[in-house]
Amino acid sequence: MNKQLLSLFLVLILSLGLVGCKSNPVTPVDNNEKVDNAEEVKEDGILTEITNPTEVVFWHAMSGSNEEALTNLANKFMDENPNIKINLQFQGNYRELFEKLMAAAKANQLPTMTQIYSNRLSWYIEKGLVENLNPYMENEKVGLSKEELADYPALFLDDGIWNGNQYAMPFNKSQMVLYYNVDMFKEAGIEVPKTWEEWKSAAEKLTKDTDGDGEPDVYGIVFANNISTDIAPWLKQAGGMTMNEDTNELYFDTPETAEAIEFLNGLIQSKVARTAGEDKYANVPLSQGRAAMCVASTSAISTIEKDTLEGVNLFAAPLPGHKTNDQLYYGTNVAVYNTATPEEKLGAWLFSKFLSTPENTAYLAQETGYLPARYSAREIPEYKAYLESAPIKAVGLESFDIGFQGTRNIGGINALDVLGEELDLVFAKEKSIPEALKDAQERGTRALEEARKN
Amino acid sequence: MKRTLQKTLIYMILTVGALFILIPFIWMISTSLKPSNEVLIMPPKFIPSKLIWENYKIALEAAPFNTYFKNSIIVTVSVTAGEIITTILAAFAFSRINFKGRDLIFTILIATMMVPGEVLTIPNFVTLSKLGWIDSYKALIIPWCASIYSIYLLKQHFMSIPDELYNAAKIDGCSDFKFLWTIMVPLAKPAIVTLIILKVISSWNSFFWPLIVTNSKEMRTLPLALSAFTDEFGTEYNVLMAATNIIVLPVIIFYTILQKHIISGVSKAGIKG
Amino acid sequence: MKKIDKLRKSNTFKGLLYIFPATLILIVFKIYPIIKSFTMSFYTDFDYLSGEVYKRGLDNFQYVLRDPDFYLALKNTFYFVLGAVPLSIILSLGFALLLNSNIKLNSFFRSIYFLPFVTSTAALAIIWRWIFNGDYGLANYMVLLLGGKKIKWLTDPSFTIPILVLFNVWKGMGYKIIIFLAGLQNIDKKYYLSAKIDGASKWNIFTNITLPLLSPTLFFVSITSVIGAFKIFDEVFVLYNTGTGPLKSGLTIVYYIFNKFYRHWQFSISAAAAFVLFIIILIFTLIQLKIGKTKSNY
Secondary structure (H helix, E strand, O other), rough: HHHHHHHHHHHHHHHHHHHHHOOOOOOOHHHHHHHHHHHOOOOOOOOOOOOOOEEEEEOOOHHHHHHHHHHHHHHHHHHHHEEEEEEEEEOHHHHHHHHHHHHHOOOOOOOOEEOOOOOHHHHHHHHOOOOHHHHHHHOOOOOOOOHHOOOOOHHHHOOEEEEEEEOOEEEEEEEEEEEEEEHHHHHOOOOOEHHHHHHHHHHHHHOOOOOOOOOOOEEEEEEOOOOOOOOOHHHHOOOOOOOOEEEEEOOOHHHHHHHHHHHHOOOHHOOOOEEEEHOOOOHHHOOOOOOOEEEEHHHHHHHHHOOOOOOOEEEEEOEEEEOOOOEEEEEEEEEEEOOOOOOHHHHHHHHHHHHHOOOHHHHHHHHHHEEEEOOHHHHHHHHHHHHHHHHHHHHOOOOEEEEOOOOOOOHHHHHHHHHHHHHHHHOOOOOOOHHHHHHHHHHHHHHHHHHHHH | OHHHHHHHHHHHHHHHHHHHHHHHHHHHHHHHOOHHHHOOOOOOOOOOOOOOOHHHHHHOOOOOOOHHHHHHHHHHHHHHHHHHHHHHHHHHHHOOOOOOOHHHHHHHHHHHHHHHHHHHHHHHHHHHHHHOOOOOOHHHEEEEEEEHHHHHHHHHHHHHOHHHHHHHHOOOOOOOOHHHHEEEEEEOHHHHHHHHHHHHHHHHOOOHHHHHHHHHHHHHOOHHHHHHEOOOEEEHHHHHHHHHHHHEEEEHHHHHHHHHHHHHHHEEEEEOO | OHHHHHHHHHHHHHHHHHHHHHHHHHHHHHHHHHHHHHOOOOEEEEOOOOOOOOOOOOOOOOOHHHHHHHHHHHHHHHHHHHHHHHHHHHHHHHHHHHHHHOOOOHHHHHHHHHHHOOOHHHHHHHHHHHHOOOOOOHHHHHHHHHOOOOOOOOOOOHHHHHHHHHHHHHHHHHHHHHHHHHHHHOOOHHHHHHHHHOOOOHHHHHHHHHHHHHHHHHHHHHHHHHHHHHHHOOOHHHHHHOOOOHHHHOOOOOHHHHHHHHHOHHHHHHHHHHHHHHHHHHHHHHHHHHHHHHHHHO
């Protein structure tokens, strides 16, 4: 009895020992340092100089060659700023990164800065967790000059502005473009479409059913599977929009939306277009010659090139327009959390700024296939030479001034998901367009309201 | 004659079943050796036009494999050892010791299986960060050192060991603790080996938890290396398959060695009335 | 009397001591977060991050129980459970019996059957998508060979649950097989011997000896399989490219919970749905326990 109790006690103590770690203090930010620095903090509440070694933790979702390029940039930054250590932490793909940010926010463990989509960042801004970058940006010593600011395409800066405050700086950007099979167009003797009408007739001409089983073997156009997520360009081109950021109103059930959906659905029902379906990505059938055109991101170029069969020649063009010629740009920004110390926040700002200098954004673009976030980047000799050798990568640079980025409403993703579900029913001929849009409007509005309850 | 027929039938069924299982794996191996533009090609190519062994090299270079491998070993071994010990103790109590509240506690623990783990991730992350365990081995190991699933399985096995054995041991003055380790555990060897195998596999392949509770490359485990081959626009399936094959190989070897003990347990430890 | 009391007391202490290490971990990392999550299901207006609650109520449950998507998820999940649980138990028990018989290459086969369980679900899902590709997959190649017409395995909603059942059974079989194998080792060989001497048929031996003596394991497997099947999520997630399948035909309850939490950030609604799922599984488990009690000792 005694022996067994003793052994059990050992186990008990062992387990208690483990729990004992509970008493380890959760390392707080060095409060003393904070107080010291407080004296240096200026009236606009920011530091402008880093004297002590500071670590900036940067969470990102860049893997493979993207991560390599980012690491090189971080190393370059640390060489230039020996007091600042950039700690890059890969947190999985975007979905996983955002899950982890959520957990970290709940546990008060947010990193200094992160890569994030604006439609995800808006929630954190409303919670008051994101650092307003205006004071840094306007500061003489560490800020950006008027010329520098004007060098950023407005759409990229705007994507980081809420109520006049800059909460995020542009990072990896891309454009939604039309990829096409050059030879198929040549063979059919048609031009790359510039309008919806031309697009439709090109799709009709290029769709082929060689074995005559009623299922095309070459489709005219392939769209992404979750078409609703990035449906904005067609709504805009039809004169409408998805939703209003200021009033939080949805515009799913409008004549403009109906026109756009009728166009897309018409293509699908006449079997000259389809969604990626089992191919998962719209570019896959294009790479293999099973489609003549596809809609995809400019940053997919390197993946597409790797997968493309020999003998298939691809090129890209801006999306065909309709009433307007709006072009969708997307991609993440970098944001700084205000939970960090003044020094860390300054370091994070400096790194955000560093990432989008013409030189560095051109480097990133060259290495990854994303677009540079500055007009003057294309004057950088290496990048210029690179574009000449790979002209397809220059396509995304042409539409900055007619470009826009998606809406950022809290719950906007939820509403667009609802629209996507309804569109699936339309494409499957289970629902009429007016009915689907009416339901999408109703359910989507509810989803937007629900999303604001926490 | 009848026996041979029977045997042939058994072999046939087993072989057909095995084929169903093997085809996808042969495909995995063939994919891991394909050039990129043959991976997704339709109609599919079963045999690559040329063998690209370099895929394995790329896979090995994509992540600090040595560190990840070391971490995977440390975590898997600790988690398995920890779980087996807590499981044996608890299963013994739930099956042999008649104490107050036993059934209630057991029922509550069983009920925890009914909640999807997805909703527990964030509260657990918060707990771990309060303990200061984020980005440490503790976070990777301790939460997985107990499993009601294993306790339940082992309890079922302990219960099928005859009571007479326990009573006889008691009369002989054998303590519970000694009885557990010298008689119960060897008798339940097949079940314990099964538990070890299952735990090693689940721990070795665990992806989401290590990603959530670690930040630095120094603390990460092998499955996390797989995420290097996927980005938002596609997956390098050939390299991904190569990496998957590399990661899965140690577990297959481990299983092949250990599985004999599930069966051989019986001949040595046959219950003597 | 006093002696018995004392014995019970010491037994209680001893019992608690034995279960202490496991229970402690389970309390901290399972029970505590479950309670947290369940309390959140009653929050109707709150700040998720700070934990401040402005309003409590039953709105979330009302939302879930009125949401057609939840009922769709419920329906899909039920079909899945009905298909996957019996099929996987029968198949794996059958193969376990075959593998337990005295044949050569035994351990070779055991290794093969275990392969799918060892490999990551994500990698397997990729292969499955190729096999069941509607245009070029191996499955349709076989169908054409047999003179059939191409089947849209992955894009026709009516095939989603059957494919998921198949995938789940295929992947989980090896694992159930080894649990059954371990259970079969517990059966004393002398029973078989005496049965053989009595000249009992194979079927008689199976129903009168194997099955009853295997009942603890069988019972364990059926309880945990039902619980596991109700929680199906990973397989859908990877097989349908992080979507819910064609026209949501693969939307399961846990998928619903997952989407509400991680994609739509509706935390309290997600918690309410998890609570409802808990109650459903609990009812099914209790029914099984009741049946189990009448049929055997466990």
